[in-house]
Amino acid sequence: MRIMFIVSTAVLIGIAALSVLAEAKGHRPAARSIRGQGGELLLNLGDNVEIELARIPSGEFIMGSPQNETGRESDEKQHIVKIVKPYYMSKTHITVEQFGEFVQRTGYRTDAERVHKWVRLEVGEGGLYPPNNTRVESWRDDAHRQVNAPVVCVSWQDAKAFCKWLSDKTEREVTLPSEEQWEYACRAGTTTAYPWGEHPDGGKGWANCADKSFKRAAAKPLPDSAYFNWDDGFVHASPVGSFKANGFGLYDMIGNVFQWCDGGVGRIRGLRGGSWASEPSLCRCAARGKNFSNYSDKCIGFRVIVSIKEGEDGSGTSSD
Numbered sequence: 069m070r071i072m073f074i075v076s077t078a079v080l081i082g083i084a085a086l087s088v089l090a091e092a093k094g095h096r097p098a099a100r101s102i103r104g105q106g107g108e109l110l111l112n113l114g115d116n117v118e119i120e121l122a123r124i125p126s127g128e129f130i131m132g133s134p135q136n137e138t139g140r141e142s143d144e145k146q147h148i149v150k151i152v153k154p155y156y157m158s159k160t161h162i163t164v165e166q167f168g169e170f171v172q173r174t175g176y177r178t179d180a181e182r183v184h185k186w187v188r189l190e191v192g193e194g195g196l197y198p199p200n201n202t203r204v205e206s207w208r209d210d211a212h213r214q215v216n217a218p219v220v221c222v223s224w225q226d227a228k229a230f231c232k233w234l235s236d237k238t239e240r241e242v243t244l245p246s247e248e249q250w251e252y253a254c255r256a257g258t259t260t261a262y263p264w265g266e267h268p269d270g271g272k273g274w275a276n277c278a279d280k281s282f283k284r285a286a287a288k289p290l291p292d293s294a295y296f297n298w299d300d301g302f303v304h305a306s307p308v309g310s311f312k313a314n315g316f317g318l319y320d321m322i323g324n325v326f327q328w329c330d331g332g333v334g335r336i337r338g339l340r341g342g343s344w345a346s347e348p349s350l351c352r353c354a355a356r357g358k359n360f361s362n363y364s365d366k367c368i369g370f371r372v373i374v375s376i377k378e379g380e381d382g383s384g385t386s387s388d
Contacts, residue, residue: 109156109374111238113169119234121156121374122317124253131251132354137261139349143356149248156374157245157253160308160319161218161327162230167207168215170230179223179362180206205366216307218320218369224328224337224361227370234372241375244330247338247356249373254322254341254353256315261352263314263322268348272298275323276306276344277351294347305344305366322351325369335361343367 107123132146170176207221222230227244235242245253254263264270271277280299283289300306300323309319322341329338336358342351345367349355359368 111234111374113166113234114173115169117165117169119158119166119372121158124155124157124316126151126154129252129255130259131248133261133352137352137354139352139355141356144354149252151249151252154376155249157318158371159317161325161369161371163215163308164207164213164217164219165215167219167222167230170233174233176229178207178221178226178364180221180364214307217305218308218325220305220325220366220369221364222369223364226364227328231372242372244328244370245373246331247329247340250327250329250340251353253316253318254314256318258315263353269297271296272300274312275320275351276300276302276311277323277342278345278347282345296348302344325367326357328368328370332358337361339368
């Protein structure tokens, strides 16, 4: 017994020494809590690259939109959703720097890079087809390479691959939000069409959407109703966190780039939030987009959620 105790003590001393050495070299735990209102979480991706997540409390809300909401679609029927278990959500879209860390460590190639072509949903044509003579855009393109910009040109499958890698690395369950979790987090206790109120014109300082600057850059501008009546200062995607946070401390839940959600039917997956090129109706809290799981373009990105560890709270979401 004495020998085992001595060996165990030596091992513990060695582990402690290694921990001190690792800290001195700048290594950080894969996941750690930090102080903040409501609780926050940091996920360490390596090379001093981190994802900061806000804790989203449990609760219930009315999902969907009232029948008199401007821009409402038929798939926005109102119903009560109960979020039984709190979760963490990344405060911003996943950035070029964060996605780049994943690619550097795994050698991953996105769907657009591997297939060398992408398909576009042509509204009203009733089908999908590759556009002729269209150069494939990649998240690696110089136009998208600002480290603090949201990563774009990523498919739902690319986003899920990132989540799996990060889950394995941090030993936490990392995934995309469901549409219920996304809309609950987007509303953050509000019941209006937009996080800032009922009227799109009240969104100045809140979001990067199709505004006056976007209209000026358009070769063939659409009617005024297709644009927000303010200037956000960006024609394309903006650095994450450039605008006001909502009540849960989340940035760019509306605008900048669309966000992939989990779930869906067959190969079709949900897209929420609108983008820098989206008209007001697509930037409402209840607006629902969708596309094929291997589709990508420069208006689409994603953010992640992290589950609360088993035993910390209740479990699951339910709707009625």
